[in-house]
Amino acid sequence: MTEFTPVAAALGGALIGLSAVLLLWLNGRIAGISGILYGVFSRQSGERNWRLMFVAGLILGGFAYQLITQMPLATRTDFPVALLALAGLLVGIGTRLGSGCTSGHAVCGISRLSVRSIMATVTFIATGMITTTLVRLIVGSTQ
Amino acid sequence: MTDPEKVLGFLDVFGHWDPSLLMTMLGAVVVTTIGYRVVLHRGSVLKGVLHLPTRSDIDTRLLLGSAIFGIGWGLAGYCPGPVLTGIANDVREPLVFIVAMIAGSQLEKLWLRQHPTGASVQEPPDS
Numbered sequence: 001m002t003e004f005t006p007v008a009a010a011l012g013g014a015l016i017g018l019s020a021v022l023l024l025w026l027n028g029r030i031a032g033i034s035g036i037l038y039g040v041f042s043r044q045s046g047e048r049n050w051r052l053m054f055v056a057g058l059i060l061g062g063f064a065y066q067l068i069t070q071m072p073l074a075t076r077t078d079f080p081v082a083l084l085a086l087a088g089l090l091v092g093i094g095t096r097l098g099s100g101c102t103s104g105h106a107v108c109g110i111s112r113l114s115v116r117s118i119m120a121t122v123t124f125i126a127t128g129m130i131t132t133t134l135v136r137l138i139v140g141s142t143q
Numbered sequence: 144m145t146d147p148e149k150v151l152g153f154l155d156v157f158g159h160w161d162p163s164l165l166m167t168m169l170g171a172v173v174v175t176t177i178g179y180r181v182v183l184h185r186g187s188v189l190k191g192v193l194h195l196p197t198r199s200d201i202d203t204r205l206l207l208g209s210a211i212f213g214i215g216w217g218l219a220g221y222c223p224g225p226v227l228t229g230i231a232n233d234v235r236e237p238l239v240f241i242v243a244m245i246a247g248s249q250l251e252k253l254w255l256r257q258h259p260t261g262a263s264v265q266e267p268p269d270s
Contacts, residue, residue: 001159002152009163012144013170016224020171021178028188030196033224037241038248055227062145062231073232074146079219081239088240090215091222092247098208099196102222105209106168111175112195119201124213125154131217132154 020108023054032104033058034095098124145229147220147236154217 020031027050029036040055042048062073095101098120100109105124109117144150144167152161182188216222221229221240229237 002146002149002161002163004161005163006166009144009166010170013167013172014174016167017171017174017178020175021182024179024188024193025182026189028191028193030194033222033227034248037223037227038245041245058224058227059230062228065228066231073229074149075229075233075236076147076220077233077235079147079236084219084236084239085243087215087219087221088243089247089250090211090218091240092215092244092249093251094208094210094212094215094247095223095244096208096248096251098205098210098212101212101224102168102216103224107171107175108179109196110172111179114196114199116196116198116201116205120205120209123206123209124216127210127213128154128217129156131214132151132220133157135218136155136158 016103016107017111020103020111030104030108032100032108034091034101035099035104038096094124145225145232149220150216150222150225151220154220 023029023031029050031054033054036051036054039047039051042051066072091101098105100117100120102121102124105114105117105120110121144164149161150164152159153164155161183193186193212222219240221237223244226237226240226244
């Protein structure tokens, strides 16, 4: 179980927003991370390079956060590997089929008042909530 | 939000609900909305050209894809962004997830080529 941390959460969100705005201003691109990650494998340097830099930044940001706060990122290590792989598979299929994820649709898309993104966001939040509720019902609370 | 328990806390809406992720989205959308307006009003970017999504239709692929993404998200509490950042502490879970995610995206790409939907196979993502 986790505690409500509104200030930290909102601040983090604001930084995510700043990142998205900078990417649009500096590179003219939408910060949809699923698309950015998949495009890292493009054979065209024009498509690949900026994406590679962004992904590197995401990881470096994690290191920077830990350096600045002198605290490790909260992580988890005990999730069943098979389920983790299944979840990853579904996210890979779903984000590609649905043309985006939480950053692309929920952050960037909603900010552009895109009806596509609003519908996508409502949908994945709904199925996300249903899934988590069902899983926790079946497994019971792990806390 | 690199902590999957934080995300699952938000998705566990009937359990011990932690609305923190909602605050994160709020913070992100407020900043992005304002920032995007400024950038788009200027109409120019520092490097290259503006690549904005052009589609406005709601189709089956969008809804089905989003539904499937949500299931995977609600299962493990990871989505593409934070799971990459999570590498900075412990790489084990992110690695499994990221490899599977990339595999899934490749599977979808192959499936699309087998069953053309009329839309261009090379269609750019919304994001």
